[in-house]
Amino acid sequence: MLIYHKTLKISVWKSVSIFLAVFAVFACVNSLSRAVNALITADLHITENELWFRTGAGIFYNLICLLFVLASWYPARHCVQTMIADENFAQTWYVFWIIPVIFIGVNLFMIPKYRSTLYTGRILQCYIVFSLVLLILLLLFYVMFLMMGGNLNRNARLQQENHFLSLQQERYENLCMAIEEARQARHDIRHHFVQLSSLAEQGDMEKIKKYLSAATGKISDYNLHFCENQAVDSVFGHYSTLAERENIPFHAMVSLPADLSIDEINLCLVFSNLLENAIQASVKTDQARRKINVEVYPHHNHLLLIHVENTFDGKIRQENNIFQSSKRSGNGIGIESVRHITDKNGGICDFTYKDGIFSAKIMLRI
Incomplete structure (x- = not known):
């Protein structure tokens, strides 16, 4: 069982459930085989010890x-x-294992202690029918679970898509606000020049400095654009705004084309998890140390390199190479999700931390 699990790149819940599911089918088939054997040996005089x-x-x-x-x-x-x-972990996996365990237990309970028991009355006929019914019911349960799990995964994916659409809507609204502010600034620039010209004629340098300082403070520093890909640009725009609210310096150099061969939802999940973890970790540090640096760029037209670096408070829990969540007991979901998507895409990821700096390096195939 352990060797079987080690050969897979899925969670323990899934691997155990699959193992039990196959075992349950073979248990039902074994009951049918026992009934067939009883039919074959019905006319033979076999002692109980044979x-x-x-x-x-x-x-x-x-x-x-x-x-x-x-x-x-x-x-x-x-x-x-x-x-x-x-990568969406349907909650049905947590209870699915109960079904094959029950069927395995029933088939083990049905094994007659003595061979002669099967030839008593109509027990053999009932045994055959019951074995067939168990097998059919088990297969129906599997089909139902497959349909339920598929629907849950599709719903989870739709929720993710809706989430990123909401980010794009938020990004669009912020862009509209920034464009309107820029238009207003251009409209007011003539008045600024008139006022500055008047102050210059008076020779009052202090008033000119104060006026320029006040005018500069009204200019929005909102990042209008990160990359050509709209989905990724929306994610970076959202988290850059969150970082700004928390007074975290956010520096991102993102070089991505508009169209990518990699699934955009998975790519956005990687960035969302990395940036969310970076912001949560930076918030816990002293304000003077806070920073988030991001580099994203293609390499040789078929690889995408991602490097996210952020400060943290020096407290990271890690067990068996798995980062533990700082918000609850158990494994950290964000980094494990990044690992899963990276492995699924045929890439590699590396997470290091030293001297209060957490670094995530990801390589994805595009």
């Missing part, structure tokens, strides 16, 4: 298992694989 599982029943068991593998190959390679690989 092995009564015959070669024919073994062949039947292996054939049924092979048929199930072949029948499940296509759905497992498509819809099941898609749901398992989805």
